[in-house]
Amino acid sequence: MKRFKGLVKELLAALVVGSGLAWLTRVALWRDRVAVLLYHDPDPATLDRHLTYLKTLCELVPLTDVSAPSRGRRRAAITLDDGHAGNAALLPVFIKHNVRPTIFLCSRIVGRNRSHWWLHPGSLRAGHEQLKQMTNQQRLAALAAQGYQQDGDDRATGLSLEQMQAMRAHVDFQAHTRFHPILTKCSDAESATEIIESRHEIEAMLQQPCEHFAYPNGNYGEREVELVRRAGFTSARTCDIGWCDQRSDPLRLPTIIIDDRASTLRFAAQLSGVALFLRYLKAGGGWRGRFPQF
Numbered sequence: 001m002k003r004f005k006g007l008v009k010e011l012l013a014a015l016v017v018g019s020g021l022a023w024l025t026r027v028a029l030w031r032d033r034v035a036v037l038l039y040h041d042p043d044p045a046t047l048d049r050h051l052t053y054l055k056t057l058c059e060l061v062p063l064t065d066v067s068a069p070s071r072g073r074r075r076a077a078i079t080l081d082d083g084h085a086g087n088a089a090l091l092p093v094f095i096k097h098n099v100r101p102t103i104f105l106c107s108r109i110v111g112r113n114r115s116h117w118w119l120h121p122g123s124l125r126a127g128h129e130q131l132k133q134m135t136n137q138q139r140l141a142a143l144a145a146q147g148y149q150q151d152g153d154d155r156a157t158g159l160s161l162e163q164m165q166a167m168r169a170h171v172d173f174q175a176h177t178r179f180h181p182i183l184t185k186c187s188d189a190e191s192a193t194e195i196i197e198s199r200h201e202i203e204a205m206l207q208q209p210c211e212h213f214a215y216p217n218g219n220y221g222e223r224e225v226e227l228v229r230r231a232g233f234t235s236a237r238t239c240d241i242g243w244c245d246q247r248s249d250p251l252r253l254p255t256i257i258i259d260d261r262a263s264t265l266r267f268a269a270q271l272s273g274v275a276l277f278l279r280y281l282k283a284g285g286g287w288r289g290r291f292p293q294f
């Protein structure tokens, strides 16, 4: 079944690329703007293949280029969410392709023996999707019943301090809350603490300015945008679909989500945003490519 699904995905990707749809979105939508690509935990060989292909289409730029004037060329910025331990193995790929990605860190998970909540076996037992729909307190109680404490030492799933120190010359580390809650399911106080403190904690941990934020799971509302502004962040990346330029709202930057394991053909198709758009549409996100909020 899994192999069949994989085959269907490859065929659909061949359709998006072969029909000219991928080319059309490059010309009509991407144009001279910045595609902010979102990865999580890709393996080095896959990312290497993606970046090799990407460089045939556009220039690779840092995330801060979204607010720079266009130079008349398509551009792409690489972002990775959560600060997965596996990201450390990507350093030679970043160096090889001369790309400076932004890694958004959960400030109370990385650098410690802690696990991202959805990577804990207890989360699998409780059901990821059900957990996301709960209030923050309910989610934490359900996880505690399965043996997960967000501030308890467990096995490390995030980057260690030594790994981040080794990567920092080639990677921009920024904030992705403290524990990765679903912000829209948090109380006012919880949301404020998660956003504001994550900035201070990244700055204290790495002794560098932290100015960029990414909303966990793509969930945010007006309250979160205001808190991000109040915390002093200059940009925040969403999971809404789109390409960025100087006119983009810096606190609602759109993105193109890439499957960490995508073949190069599927990667080429995913750059069009078409599959993501249809997925969001089906889930109630509407016609503007908004991540379906709950």
Ligand SMILES: [Zn+2]
Binding pocket: 081, 082, 176, 180, 215, 216, 217
């Ligand atoms: Zn995340």
